[in-house]
Amino acid sequence: MAEAYIIDAVRTPRGVGKTGKGALAHMHPQHLAATVLKAIAERNNLDTADVDDVIWSTSSQKGKQGGDLGRMAALDAGYDIKTSGTTLDRFCGGGITSVNFAAAQIMSGMEDLVVAGGTEMMSYTADRGREEMAAGLGAAMMGSGNERLQETHPQSHQGVCGDAIASKEGFTREELDEVGYKSQQKARVAIEEGRFDKSLVPVTDADGNMVLDREEFPRPQTTMDTLAQLEPSFVKIADMPIDEKGTTFRKLINQKYPDLKIEHFHHAGNSSGVVDGAAAVLLASKEYCDKHGLKPRAKIIQTANMGDDPTLMLNAPVPAAKKVLEKAGLTKDDIDLWEINEAFAVVAAKFVRDLDLDWDKVNVNGGAIALGHPIGATGSILIGTVLDELERRDLKRGLVTMCAAGGMAPAIIIERV
Secondary structure, eight states: OOOEEEEEEEEOOOEEOSTTTSTTTTSOHHHHHHHHHHHHHHHTTOOGGGOOEEEEEOSOOSGGGOSOHHHHHHHHTTOOTTOEEEEEOBTBTHHHHHHHHHHHHHHTTSOSEEEEEEEEEHHHHHHHHHHHHHTTOHHHHTTOSOHHHHHHSOOOOHHHHHHHHHHHHTOOHHHHHHHHHHHHHHHHHHHHTTTTTTTBOOEEOTTSOEEEOSOOSOOTTOOHHHHHTSOOSSHHHHTSOOSTTOOOHHHHHHHHOTTOOOOOOOOTTSBOOOEEEEEEEEEEEHHHHHHHTOOOOEEEEEEEEEEOOTTTOSOOHHHHHHHHHHHHTOOGGGOSEEEEOOSBHHHHHHHHHHHTOOGGGBSBTBOHHHHOOOGGGHHHHHHHHHHHHHHHHTOOEEEEEOOBTTTEEEEEEEEEO
């Protein structure tokens, strides 16, 4: 089988994902995607007519984010019209999946040069989500609306699932707050030391005016005391009726786990941030690299997908990590750096506990709690982040995984060249 190499990875800064408050909130998602596509082409002097495909991830494919963002953004970025594009949705996991699909195409010999990545404008999609929730349609976003499916696999709100897992697994509020605190402090150090600078590309408007050139979301002033003062975020949501039958998100979980008393631990300080952002990863075959003088930075060692209980939703990263390690013939000791998306603090805490990992190797530059989680883009961001840090520390291998709605988790192992 042919090898697939990562040539480069870029991303935008993450802007606060609230209309009227975030620096990127007035941008079109297509422009944000085009920003990273243009940057990765220019940085690597690509002949875009050679790009076989743009494989893009966008979770909420509605309105401005609909209509195959991969193809439209490539055209907006000035790519040759020969460059095809497609857009996929694996909820939060799409940014890893777009890279995995690109690698598979190259490793199969079907294609030679592919750009993968993702975009999410949560300032746009979160507002639409609130409108749907207010209209009683919020459950449709989590998989209900199909009564037969909900009877077999009840699916709840992700924040309520996070609280349910924390309750079931015996985590304390203080333990989860500590995850949030450490995320902020690691991100602070990373930003101060310029650890993200290699991949970060500024966002400008159509006239070339600077829109955002730095991370907008982190709160480095966070302390354990300030976190302890925050009220849990999902108490009201858990018990809000979502249909005419009086179904609630809490009842959906208790439908499968009737004896589980769901307590509430997660809040704005230990949950992933709502942000806007985009990222792109350039992959190529060895033959294309040799012919065109591209210098690989890493190669894809193995990828995997894993499903788990859709009712608890967030528990697939651990089995996904085990699966991808087994497929690669590696053990956890062969992995130098880990990135587990901090969708909620319990996801990272359970991942580290269940795999018996050292926190000094996990999310070493902070995670989505401090930096934000632009749903469809985050996986691609994390792959670039772990690659940059492997190079900075002169290490060899990184593993990236993340939970996704429906109880899924994609995973990838990369190795520096």
